[in-house]
Amino acid sequence: EDKVVQSPLSLVVHEGDTVTLNCSYEVTNFRSLLWYKQEKKAPTFLFMLTSSGIEKKSGRLSSILDKKELFSILNITATQTGDSAVYLCAVFYNQGGKLIFGQGTELSVKP
Amino acid sequence: DAGVTQSPTHLIKTRGQQVTLRCSPKSGHDTVSWYQQALGQGPQFIFQYYEEEERQRGNFPDRFSGHQFPNYSSELNVNALLLGDSALYLCASSLGTASPHAFFGQGTRLTVV
Numbered sequence: 001e002d003k004v005v006q007s008p009l010s011l012v013v014h015e016g017d018t019v020t021l022n023c024s025y026e027v028t029n030f031r032s033l034l035w036y037k038q039e040k041k042a043p044t045f046l047f048m049l050t051s052s053g054i055e056k057k058s059g060r061l062s063s064i065l066d067k068k069e070l071f072s073i074l075n076i077t078a079t080q081t082g083d084s085a086v087y088l089c090a091v092f093y094n095q096g097g098k099l100i101f102g103q104g105t106e107l108s109v110k111p
Numbered sequence: 112d113a114g115v116t117q118s119p120t121h122l123i124k125t126r127g128q129q130v131t132l133r134c135s136p137k138s139g140h141d142t143v144s145w146y147q148q149a150l151g152q153g154p155q156f157i158f159q160y161y162e163e164e165e166r167q168r169g170n171f172p173d174r175f176s177g178h179q180f181p182n183y184s185s186e187l188n189v190n191a192l193l194l195g196d197s198a199l200y201l202c203a204s205s206l207g208t209a210s211p212h213a214f215f216g217q218g219t220r221l222t223v224v
Contacts, residue, residue, distance in 0.1 A: 004153075032211050041199065041218040042115075043154070048211060088153055092211035097167040098144065099203075099213065101153030 002027045006089050006102035014110050017079050021105045023089030024071040033065055033072050034099065036088040043088055046074070079109045113138060115204050115216035123222045124192050132187040132219045136204030142166075143185040144213060145177060146201040154201055160185050161208050189221075197223045 004025045013019055025033065032050045036043035047056045052067035060079075065072045076083055086106050090099040116135045124130050136143050142161045146154035156169035160179035174190045183204075189196055199220050203213035 034211060042215045045212070097159050097208055098156040098169065099211070100156070103153050
């Protein structure tokens with residue numbers, strides 16, 4: 001059965017810390033992996049990764065995919081309280097259609 | 112440019128009742144997917160509509176049904192509600208079924224009592 005597993009499930013850090021969120025997957029017909037940030041309701045898009053070993057960056061956030069080992073990481077440097085959210089990892093099938101999500105990592109950044 | 116809009120935002124229903132949730136996709140998008148997100152879990156795919164037909168379906172019972180209209184908006188219907196149907200229902204729109212770039216609405220929080 002296809003699955004996406006995220007770790008840790010929750011994390012509490014202090015402002016200024018660096019965090020690494022993990023996502024591993026076992027999915028047939030993999031096409032791409034996406035990271036979303038969910039603060040209250042609507043998940044908002046962060047990154048899409050298709051090629052292995054190429055880092056995507058946006059400000060303090062970065063992500064990389066390892067297609068051989070079937071995992072991705074999301075790094076957040078110099079965390080701020082506004083980074084507090086649930087971070088979701090999802091895999092998109094090559095045959096299109098659906099996203100398979102992990103359980104999410106709940107990040108709490110304390111002042 | 113309006114994003115994905117869902118209505119209502121919150122809903123309380125009694126076990127056994129039926130509910131209809133609505134979604135208007137982002138302007139220019141023609142594909143709508145529905146997800147159920149239980150508390151503390153990631154979203155789970157229910158089904159996807161394109162060209163007014165259900166194209167893919169997740170592991171949900173027939174109590175969950177949907178519809179897509181010619182203007183690309185969509186409805187999710189759930190019959191014979193169970194307590195376990197309480198969740199955030201998210202609608203996502205995209206351009207075509209092969210695009211991984213889905214934009215999500217704010218969701219409808221359904222509580223079944």
